[in-house]
Amino acid sequence: MSASDQRSAMLLLSPMMAVLLAVAVFPVLYSLWTSLFDIKLTRMNNVSFVGLGNYVTTFLDPMFWAAVGRTAWFTVSAVLAIMVIATLMALLLNQEFRGRRILSTALLIPWAIPYVVDGLMWKWIYDSGYGALNGLLLQLGLIKHYLVWLGDTHKTLALICSAFVWKEVPLATILLLVTLKSVSPDLYAAARVDGANVWGRLLHVTLPAMRPGFMLVMIYEAMMAVRHFDLFFILTEGGPADASHVLSWHIYVETFRNLSFGTGAAIAYLLALATFGMSYAIIRLLGKRL
Amino acid sequence: MSEGTNFGSGRRRFLHLSAGAGLAATGVFGGLTRANAADAVTLYTWSAGVDTVKRQLAEFQKQGGFAVKYNNLPFAQYREAMVTKFVGQAPIDVLWVSDGWLPEWADAGWVAPIDGYPQLLKYNADVQDFCNQSMHYKGRQYGLTYYTDYMAFLYDADKLSKAGIAAPPASWEELVDQSIKIKKTGLSEYPLMLSMARESWLIEFMSSLVFSNGGRFVDDNGKVVMDDPKQGAVSSLQWVADAVNKHHILSPACVELGELNGFKSVASGNHAFALLPRYRIQALNDPRQSHVAGKIKQSLMPAGPNGSHATVAWMRMHAMSAAAGANPARAANATRLIEAFGGKFDGEYAFQKAMFLESGTAFGVKPLFNDADVRGAYEKYGDFSMFQKQESLARKKDVISRWFGEWDEVNGTAWQSAILGQSTATDALKRSAEKWKSLAKQA
Numbered sequence A: 001m002s003a004s005d006q007r008s009a010m011l012l013l014s015p016m017m018a019v020l021l022a023v024a025v026f027p028v029l030y031s032l033w034t035s036l037f038d039i040k041l042t043r044m045n046n047v048s049f050v051g052l053g054n055y056v057t058t059f060l061d062p063m064f065w066a067a068v069g070r071t072a073w074f075t076v077s078a079v080l081a082i083m084v085i086a087t088l089m090a091l092l093l094n095q096e097f098r099g100r101r102i103l104s105t106a107l108l109i110p111w112a113i114p115y116v117v118d119g120l121m122w123k124w125i126y127d128s129g130y131g132a133l134n135g136l137l138l139q140l141g142l143i144k145h146y147l148v149w150l151g152d153t154h155k156t157l158a159l160i161c162s163a164f165v166w167k168e169v170p171l172a173t174i175l176l177l178v179t180l181k182s183v184s185p186d187l188y189a190a191a192r193v194d195g196a197n198v199w200g201r202l203l204h205v206t207l208p209a210m211r212p213g214f215m216l217v218m219i220y221e222a223m224m225a226v227r228h229f230d231l232f233f234i235l236t237e238g239g240p241a242d243a244s245h246v247l248s249w250h251i252y253v254e255t256f257r258n259l260s261f262g263t264g265a266a267i268a269y270l271l272a273l274a275t276f277g278m279s280y281a282i283i284r285l286l287g288k289r290l
Numbered sequence B: 001m002s003e004g005t006n007f008g009s010g011r012r013r014f015l016h017l018s019a020g021a022g023l024a025a026t027g028v029f030g031g032l033t034r035a036n037a038a039d040a041v042t043l044y045t046w047s048a049g050v051d052t053v054k055r056q057l058a059e060f061q062k063q064g065g066f067a068v069k070y071n072n073l074p075f076a077q078y079r080e081a082m083v084t085k086f087v088g089q090a091p092i093d094v095l096w097v098s099d100g101w102l103p104e105w106a107d108a109g110w111v112a113p114i115d116g117y118p119q120l121l122k123y124n125a126d127v128q129d130f131c132n133q134s135m136h137y138k139g140r141q142y143g144l145t146y147y148t149d150y151m152a153f154l155y156d157a158d159k160l161s162k163a164g165i166a167a168p169p170a171s172w173e174e175l176v177d178q179s180i181k182i183k184k185t186g187l188s189e190y191p192l193m194l195s196m197a198r199e200s201w202l203i204e205f206m207s208s209l210v211f212s213n214g215g216r217f218v219d220d221n222g223k224v225v226m227d228d229p230k231q232g233a234v235s236s237l238q239w240v241a242d243a244v245n246k247h248h249i250l251s252p253a254c255v256e257l258g259e260l261n262g263f264k265s266v267a268s269g270n271h272a273f274a275l276l277p278r279y280r281i282q283a284l285n286d287p288r289q290s291h292v293a294g295k296i297k298q299s300l301m302p303a304g305p306n307g308s309h310a311t312v313a314w315m316r317m318h319a320m321s322a323a324a325g326a327n328p329a330r331a332a333n334a335t336r337l338i339e340a341f342g343g344k345f346d347g348e349y350a351f352q353k354a355m356f357l358e359s360g361t362a363f364g365v366k367p368l369f370n371d372a373d374v375r376g377a378y379e380k381y382g383d384f385s386m387f388q389k390q391e392s393l394a395r396k397k398d399v400i401s402r403w404f405g406e407w408d409e410v411n412g413t414a415w416q417s418a419i420l421g422q423s424t425a426t427d428a429l430k431r432s433a434e435k436w437k438s439l440a441k442q443a
Helices: A003-034 A053-059 A062-093 A100-112 A115-126 A132-139 A156-181 A185-193 A198-209 A211-226 A230-236 A247-257 A261-287 B009-023 B025-032 B050-062 B075-087 B099-107 B118-126 B129-135 B157-162 B172-185 B202-212 B233-245 B259-267 B280-284 B328-342 B350-359 B366-370 B372-379 B384-392 B404-419 B425-442
Strands: B041-046 B068-073 B094-098 B143-156 B273-277 B296-299 B311-321 B394-396
Touching (some): A003 A261, A053 A261, A062 A100, A062 A156, A062 A211, A100 A156, A115 A230, A156 A230, A230 A247, A247 A261, B050 B068, B068 B075, B075 B094, B075 B099, B094 B328, B099 B129, B099 B311, B118 B328, B143 B157, B143 B202, B143 B280, B143 B328, B143 B384, B157 B172, B172 B233, B202 B233, B202 B311, B202 B404, B233 B404, B350 B366, B366 B372, B384 B394, B404 B425
Parallel strands (some): B311 B394
Antiparallel strands (some): B143 B273, B143 B296
8 A cells, every 4th residue: 555545544534533532532531530539529629639549449448349249240140141041042043943033033122122111121020019020920820929029139139130131132142143154064964974963063063163152242241241230220229228239330329429420430440441351351261262 | 649729720620621521411512502691591490390380481481581491300310410510511590409409509509599689588478487498508598499298198098997997097006006907807918108219209208207206317416316226217217127027017119119109009009008298199089090099098197106296398499500690680580480480470379389289299388378279179189287287297307418419328228228127227327327427527
């Protein structure tokens, strides 16, 4: 490419680079800058530089560590459940059977529903007074009277996790299905020649071939789960007690309820770093085996 | 750690503006396009009585008023949304303010005192005492009330009658006995409805319990007494925990039941007793909205062992933004608008009366108690003398402070833990008290 072509290319790319700088790079750097100040919106005439003070305060806060524990539980449970269900769904949809197209289309419905609508729908389902879940279990004779779901601290996180999994499984299924479609039929033919049965072909051909898809889904879903906020906001607002007080909710409370933008930014930055670290670990773990 | 004063004003200014800008872009852009001219008056309210507000605005404009840009936001997000708008210097002239936010907003310099406007102060003589107190902060008046109400004790007369109960409970102890009796007859699984969800209503529900138990969260000198077992707060929370775990008259789901869903649950006929904002009695006795229409009555708040029939009241008002207050022309228009809503319009308290007739929400001015239309409308669904009697026993929240919003965040977690049996009531109130002390110290 000539120097003139390079200049033209840069010129043409510069508007998009400017947009990226404004909407991606600037907010990241700005949130880091903000996290170094004691910024309280109710006293903006008294903003002080605290260096890493907000980070120290955060690390000394037991609520933060409790939120980290809940976030970790939620993320691991959600990703595991999504991986298992999406893999089974993808294997099913990879087969030729009557109604496959209808099932594939229906599968997309949860994915197409916005999270707010998803949250409201699950709130109705889980409602202890008139919820569909209680109604169903009662009609099936599995319970004798309506149970408390979201109001029970032992069930809350698992229930929110289920709602999250329901919404995320379709996309994970599609990603895994695309990977499955790319597996060469020759591999299956060779496995058959070698005497591999269905299980053998699944274990030695299909699952190893799906590894790039697994990695992609695992990274994406882990990132989604660790930062997830919408369902916590709509279903429980961190409660009951502090049973669903996860990191994203902690950031929201600190920033928008307590109006402490400095501390909120510090926690958000820690969450961003944790997300980056987690993605890197997954790539290192699974990527080197590709 | 450096103090803000050691930093360059440019950097501080940058932080000041960009903190709001980062999360309140709409506010900033609004601010940039703000015309300084006094002819563009912007009104912000939460989404209550929207049609009534629009009608009042139309009347106001018809009778020589000016154009008003009317905006409304959901109540649940109002505080956060308005704070970002203030910081982002969004155009606001007149706004609705809840008594709970006044100290925070006044100290931050976002709302302007109105005590320099005699045309507004003349209405104070008509305003109820606790509303007058709630409109003041540090000796200055910041608004004109348009609405006040209180937490009421409601009961289903039909269920009581079927259970052979002659009169509603006069004490919390009696309420437990009656609830157990109703539960045994199978009329209701959980006879009591009390909303203990994490929302802004939680403090109102708890305050009514505490006040009726003769207790306080904070005394008149600002000293924290909520963790003192003799001061009513601990015993009130323990009573709720016992109602759930010991007597089983209150559903454990009360921690997920917000005020609105609580109202719906009562309207469905699930309960015999309920604590609800008083204005809910109108909808509960409306056959279009309730399965128990005509059966819901109000009685005085049950009293605790050392208490009275006191309850908690709240007040909302029209206030003027500091930006409008600093500009004489804008302030003049804002004053006219506040008067049209909070004061007399067409010779009467038109907006307060309309809100009462249309939504059942109570008013902050005494003359409306003598209004035949008001009394006549209320008697169709409630007992007007009981309405007045309970209001005379209503008190302003004692936790209103600059740090109220931040303190209230802790309560949801702490109190729900006690209700669910994960901590004691004493520990829960100790946690609330410690947070209060820490915030008071920072302030």
